Amino acid sequence: MNVYIPEELAGKVWWVRGQLRDGEGAAVGINYNNEGEALPNRGWHFMTADIPQGLPEPLTFDQPFRFLVLQTAERIDTSVVLDNFTAIYDLDTDLAGPSVIVTPAENETINSKNTTLRLQVFDPSGVDFDHIELSLNGEPISDAEIQNNGEDAFWVELNNLDDGWQRIDYRVFDKLGNASAGDTLFNVDTGDSRIFIGGEHDVIFAGGTFNLPVEVVKPETFRNFTLTLNYDTTKTALNVLAEDMEFDNVTEYPGFWQGTFSGFSENVHTLAQIELTVDGYVQNSAASLVVSGELDGKDFNYPVLKKDIGGKFVVMQDHVIANQQTRIFIADANGEAAPGVDVERVYYDVANDEVIGTEAIGTTDDYGLVRYLPRDEDDSSVELILRAYDHDGASLMSTVMSLTEQLSTAPRHVFFTPGVDSSEVQVTWFTDTAMDATYAYYGKNGNPNQHASMTESEILPFFYGPESGVVRVHHATFTGLEPNTEYSYYVANDFARSETFTFRTDRQDDEVRIHLFGDTQTTNDYNENHGSPLVSEIFDKMSAQLPNPDLIMHVGDLTEDMSDYQLVRQFLEALEGQGRFGSVMFVPTMGNHEVYNEGRYKYESIFKSPANGPFEAPNKQSVYSFDYGNARIAVVNTELFTDEEWQNMMNWLEDDMASSDQTWKVLMLHRPPYEGNKDSGNEWSKRYVPSAVDRAGIDLVVAGHDHMYSRSVTMAGDRPNPSGATYLIAGSASMKFYDADFGGIVPFADVLYDENVHTYTTLHIQGEQMEVQTRNMNGQLIDRVTLTTRESRGF
Ligand SMILES: [Fe+2]
16 A cells, blocks of 8 residues: 655654454454564655465455554654555566656755756656646646656746745656655745744754744735644643734644734744743654644645754763662763753653653762662663753653673683783683672692782673673783693682682694684574583584594684673583683684674673784774694684775784794684675675785684585685685584585585584694594584695695
8 A cells, every 4th residue: 555654754663564354353464564664754655565375265454554653652643644555466566656756856945936846757667647646835737737758757847936845746657557646845945035944953852942933034025824833742842932923813732733923014033932842751752843834825835843852961871780889970962071960760661651750869969970779679680761850951761771790709601712822821700790809820730829910800781681780701811821731720709719720731732632613603592402502512522523622713603692691601601611611722703693782892801812913992802813832823803894904904914924933824713705605794704815815824714604514625816726725614503504505615615514414623733734523413424634734735
């Protein structure tokens, strides 16, 4: 059907649905758009909904069209117009009317009283030039005045236009009878007489009152003006105050004001002030005022005045910790501290857009700060709605999460990552936020009596998921480590300590034992093939295949979403403890699932690396290199989206590899340079990585992301070449699998396995040889090959 979307609805996230009844009376929902989708721009739109097949007939309309507004606060007073209900049986039918471009354009101002109104039209079925409906300010324009070129345009000369807004309505048909309709306003401003609304406020704010003066140019030419105002009572109240003129014949009810001005004289400049008062309790929204009327017997047209509602103040905080005394910072609209401002908590029923109650928090001090102790509610994180206000304005109602502790004093999820060189490792663990003392002890001969030289910690807020809350992440660096030595360590605070773990430092010989996997993408659906248990099982299988690993290398997409604590916890728990993260060095990679929401910042805070890459936070920790055994291992971040960053990163990679005389040069990254399927989104990786790999003399490139296993023949210059590097995509360790198509790595694959079975890989470096062994979860051998370095092949 055709739906007319008015200005005040344009872009609103409203769900457009309908309901049928089938032959047995059952309700059948239909969707004209999808939940979460925005409505289109102002004007007519042909919206369609699919009717499911196989329903008992006859079908009848129960609710042909309905808006589903999931939050009442998003509702406004408005109306839509529906037209042209059409049953579509065949999608190949041309159902759309011609496309139309109108000149002068919408909102254009012209400085002449004469212009050519031109409508550019196109339709694959041909435009029906014999049936054009066109009007100017509600007056039909006769067919005789309309000229066309019989092909793609028609036009009419408009002469002696009044100054002010001109409304064009059109309806154009194609040769099959499909209509396009629309309306547009353009402005004529020659300095001649006109009435307009002044008072340009860029932002109007909650709780404020704003004057919109009704101004006139050359008032003596006018006799009679009826002003009609429609406003949205859910957000605004309206009052009209006489200024240079009186008005009468006032009709007024909520949402509507109309009054008549007569007796214009040359002394009139401002007819009246429209006083618009914005509700003091609003969330982020816009207010609109629809202006119309009649001026000396003609339609008075005006564009809808639509303003974003801002805050006079801003609550500069997105979270507090439940049961902890805190100070909340209130700023003015310029970001400066706002002293003497009252702050309250609002109990707000979103579903009914109703303020149920308020609770005073206090008044800000000279620094814009107010003390607050959020009470714990049901021991779970809750959304608080705070509002700051003074006598003539307010902040928006602002959501501040009150987050609960997700951990206790006991250190959890202890793991360690590479330090700046093999004499260092970095240990990471988590506690509740109160444990702000960070201790870690390590030592040889089973005697962890040495203080970690550097310690730090930081509170991490997690806003999403069933375990939204706060934790404290701790880091400590163990320095002065001797090679090939067993160290014991534990981490602690003033109240608790971890178990004692042991690990062996880099033997600095020519053997490296690596567990390689990725795309674990832990989720909270508890599917055994998709999360924590699977990660543990894969690790056990890798350990059976290659015991006593030195490194756990992960190609990225650790969890479904790094900003969801439950998923982070599940991943870390899967590998927690001695024999796993407690004693085997972890080598992580940033994947695309690490950058959802604030994931990039969480990754930066959690996974410490040598941080010797070219970037600052939040990409400082995710680009790095380190030496282990006889290998230089570099990790880069494929979640960068500018050429400049990629060029920087590849220059760094080349320099870094050039500075190494290690036997093996290995690169790990998330999105593969040669993709496993066409939806990989690996354009940057494809553009930059292979040439840098060739220049840097890298022997092996390991990637993930494409949820399949593949290993290329050696490649250089984008071609199979005995001098080149091996490109490996390290399978899938989650429920997702992709199939290969015909591009990317397929023509170059020595082994390609895209069955929907999980795989895992071990890499065993011994001198100039590396044994790659990949199995699926059933134990079936997928790949077993011995790779060699470029140099050992004589290149
Ligand atoms: Fe990915």
